[in-house]
Amino acid sequence: MNATRLPRLHVITDTRTGAPLRDPLDVVAAALAAGARLIQVRTEDHHTDRAAFDLAAAVTARCAEYGALCLVNDRVHVAQAVGAGGVHLGADDLPVDAARRILPAGAVIGGTCREPEAARAARRAGATYLGVGPVWGTATKTGLPEPIGLDGLAAVCAAVDLPVIAIGGIDAERARRCREAGAYGVAVVSAVAAASDPGAATAELLAAIGDTPPPDLLRGTGAR
Ligand SMILES: Cc1ncc(COP(=O)(O)OP(=O)(O)O)c(N)n1
Numbered sequence: 431m432n433a434t435r436l437p438r439l440h441v442i443t444d445t446r447t448g449a450p451l452r453d454p455l456d457v458v459a460a461a462l463a464a465g466a467r468l469i470q471v472r473t474e475d476h477h478t479d480r481a482a483f484d485l486a487a488a489v490t491a492r493c494a495e496y497g498a499l500c501l502v503n504d505r506v507h508v509a510q511a512v513g514a515g516g517v518h519l520g521a522d523d524l525p526v527d528a529a530r531r532i533l534p535a536g537a538v539i540g541g542t543c544r545e546p547e548a549a550r551a552a553r554r555a556g557a558t559y560l561g562v563g564p565v566w567g568t569a570t571k572t573g574l575p576e577p578i579g580l581d582g583l584a585a586v587c588a589a590v591d592l593p594v595i596a597i598g599g600i601d602a603e604r605a606r607r608c609r610e611a612g613a614y615g616v617a618v619v620s621a622v623a624a625a626s627d628p629g630a631a632t633a634e635l636l637a638a639i640g641d642t643p644p645p646d647l648l649r650g651t652g653a654r
Pocket residue numbers: 440470472503504518519520521522523540542560561562571595597617
């Protein structure tokens with residue numbers, strides 16, 4: 431990965447079946463071409479490790495073409511096997527400190543939290559960034575706790591000096607509000623995966639969070 435800092439937009443794959451879902455790799459390709467520089471490979475819990483490996487290997491290879499970072503959700507062994515840049519871990523996954531011990535030095539490890547004390551614990555455990563939410567309600571994942579809202583997001587942002595990535599029901603307008611609340615960036619599933627034009631949706635999100643497209647996308651435009 432060529433990126434010198436953690437990207438602010440985290441595009442998360444949607445591997446659920448059914449309309450209007452499309453091939454996750456097509457969505458990833460469009461998002462990267464539009465300027466996304468971090469893809470999180472998230473598969474459904476019932477998917478096999480082989481399926482997760484195959485998708486993560488393909489996404490890691492596509493990310494490498496753009497100098498983008500690939501993170502694998504939950505499955506640390508899959509991240510190791512494909513040479514991904516890191517993982518995202520929640521309460522039901524390996525603890526952050528355990529993953530830190532077995533992943534290569536410099537691996538990006540995200541930890542999920544919802545409130546300040548858990549955020550401080552994740553910081554102590556060695557998290558690189560925090561995934562905080564759900565900020566708003568979402569149909570993408572069942573069984574979620576109540577949304578924490580912008581006030582809950584702001585409380586976590588104020589509690590730790592780690593980058594906070596907001597997640598849950600986020601589109602471009604809400605992404606801007608999350609940044610105003612103190613979030614470093616946002617993570618999205620449906621805003622890109624379910625968009626009629628995933629590339630345009632990615633560009634809109636990048637503009638909303640103030641993450642200018644990488645220089646390679648600006649080449650020839652005269653923009654700086
Ligand atoms: C950036 C980001 N934040 C939070 C999550 C949720 O992770 P987790 O709590 O482990 O839930 P699952 O995604 O595994 O269902 C995330 N994936 N990414």
